[in-house]
Amino acid sequence: MTDQTSIAPQTVNAGDIKTAIEALKQQFPDWVQDDTRQGYSGVLVDRNHLVEVARTMRDQYGFDYLSSATAVDYLGVEDSMEMVYHAYRTSGGPALVFKAQTPREGAEIPSLIDVWPGADFQEREAYDLYGITFRGHPNLKRILLWEGFDGHPMRKDWKEPYYEEEHKPFDSRWPKGYVRRAEELNAFGKNVKYPADLDLSRLNDTSEEALYSGMGLGVDVEKLTADEKLKTDRLVVNLGPHHPSTHGVFRMIVTLNGETIESLEPVMGYLHRNHEQIGERNSWLANIPYTDRLDYISSMGNNHGYVLAVEQLLAMGNRYQAPTYRAEVIRVLMVELNRLVNHYWAIGFLLNDLGAFFTPSLYAIAEREKILDFFEAVAGSRMMCNYMRFQGVYKDLPERIRGVANLVNDQVRDFNTMDYLTELINERLPRSIDELDFFLTDSEIIKARTIGVGYLPPEMAIAYSCAGPLLRASGVPYDVRRADPYSIYPELDFDVAVRYHGDIYDRYLIRLDEMRESVRILKQILPRLERTQGEDFFAGNKSIYMPRVPLGEAYGRVENPKGELGYYVVSQGDPKGPQNPWRYHVRAPSFINLTPLGQMCKGQKVADVVAILGSIDIVLGETDR
């Protein structure tokens, strides 16, 4: 019952990108030039002609998928800001990187929303955090912070309330005498900083009004007098941020006509944890545990993307050693187990949203626990594994799976690791996937609720930069593991799961398909694990986890369970000084997959909103970062 297309592993064709860049430079000699900075790639585009060049890239050269768009502030290096775009072809291959620079004062760049609508949220984020105005953006509002917030916090000259120093380790944490807590230096004893011109006489909270403006509150009289038999009212409904079905603290403002949705506006930022700003103060290594907390259900995948990005940077230096084969095998093992964890969770909670309250979830979570046991034994933590390192992994697999804490009162949980894994992969997981399939797939209620609901056409999925199961359920066989292979995926035999109807039901089915493919990969991993037993799991000097990172930029991306997870990292500044990322950006699939949510929900019934949201499968830690 699965229909999948097999896509041959594509060879990474860098020459092709070069040809495209040469052709672009010939076509626009004045506007496009090479980025010649040390360690940088791609082209610089004149910001006044960005839209034309971008349209040419999309239409003539086939770069139809805008993966990431992000801003970088080069204060002190170049005194300019720039937007960095990574465009791909959905047929596969590496990225075309292009950048547009703007002075820091009055920063302005034309919006690419007409070329790639997927730039919508990403440009709003750059506006929110960097204060870059996007000319032509129809809805340029703050997205993560609230309307009225003072300043643009990711600018290099903006200091947070607990500001201590530019780089870690802070002096206060490296005691030279008196250790202070950050609160002690703040007069308010809190994480707050008020602007000097705070007007206390006019203190009102405008953040809510800003959200509802333009929503057309009240009864629409014209609609009432229309010739329809059923008279309906227009109504604005707020869902979230503490709604049980929003998978965290997501919020939607929905305009209804009767029961039908007229418009839906996502509101986010309720879990904006300044991930990127903290990441730029941290050392490169110290960011790994923070990546765990992005998509907190699949921490191994997050680790993997980040180490791949930094390894690209390290490879530009001369002391870099590529991870050993065993390290790669362990990484793929972890990431694929994590994909299963995520899809169990996603399916369980999609059913929750459909009204099958908690019973399917209980079965799914029970299987998840088995995998978490393994993670706990290997990495030391159930959820936040912090397991991967540059050039390898933190630790080899243990011989036996058990904890000293368990040993006293739980004699049952003591297994040989390989036996445990073999049993898990060959029997337990396939059986439970079949079980979910057997009980859920043919259920009348599920079919009635999901088939044809929340349709996302393939062209729209590509244009809106959707990724992962959401994209593939719309019939686009785009999987980073095949389209732009990394790690040992080229030598593994698996298919890219595709479904063609683009509705909730297909998004549910594709997760089952992907779980089966993951099990197929895991079955190939097992003999490789046996074969490499006892080999090195970390390349290079084990006493130095953190080699010096050369100057340059890198974009590492992986196929995370929720979609394409990318890390854009820039190493800049003093090559001999403190080693911190100059820019650390996360291209979060949950965030960008929400861009077409409003379009998908339009015309659907209000009860379907939570189901559509559940089928996208978001995690707020990643959405808001």
Place this chain on the structure above:
Amino acid sequence: MSDLSMRELHDTEFPIPVEMQENLAITSLSKIYNWSRRSSMWPMLFGLACCAIEMIATAASRYDLARFGMEVMRASPRQSDLMIVSGTVTKKMVVPIVRLYNQMPEPKYVLAMGACASGGGPFKEGYHVVSGIDQYVPVDVYVPGCPPTPQALMYGLVSLQKKIDGQSLANMDDVPWYGVGPSDPVPIPILGPEIIDPRQMELIRVQAERAARGESYGVRELPAAVLEDVSKRTEAAAGAAVAVAAAPVVTDAAAEAERIGRRMEALERKRARDAKLQQGS
């Protein structure tokens, strides 16, 4: 906890014949009141971040929160007794949280789950994270961990039950909700140019006046005594560093030998324990 155990309820001050102990209990009003409250603690169904995933895992089959009478997660604050603040509290989110807290009926309890809810956690230094929910609403139990394991959360919940067991109807400080009239709501923070806690309004005004006069603003100056102490200590540290660098390394040989001896003893004990454990398994 679901079965009514008379032995558990019975107050031993009043003797009852053994054969009646299964059917009869003499107890205080406080005890039965607390017993019924703590055995049906209904948490509010809302999750904030990573910790919420572990909270769900706690409610799921392996850890089974229902054993403690706490599995009935209510989606409405009006029906819940306990707010589990499960995750990072951001400035944007603290407004709805305070509002939800105010909507909960008394008696109400708050459990701060994880490092972020307890004190800001790994994200504390950022610009958008509140350093602990206790800056806005009173917290009864803190559960450390990032995220806490389900076992840790359950331990926190059992601790809360113990806390409830210790409350007495006779003491109005313990049970303020049992008095007359509604309890005071926590003032809801305002999202202005920065989050504003209405309780700090006076302080903010004073600081704004200072700023208008051109004085240092928003920064707390350390008391003179502390500053003196700091400079003394840094000087002493610098002096010590110089002294250490200059002088040849001198150690107390006897103390060193004793330290090594203790260390060897500890190692010996550890080896013996390991061997025992291995025999046992």
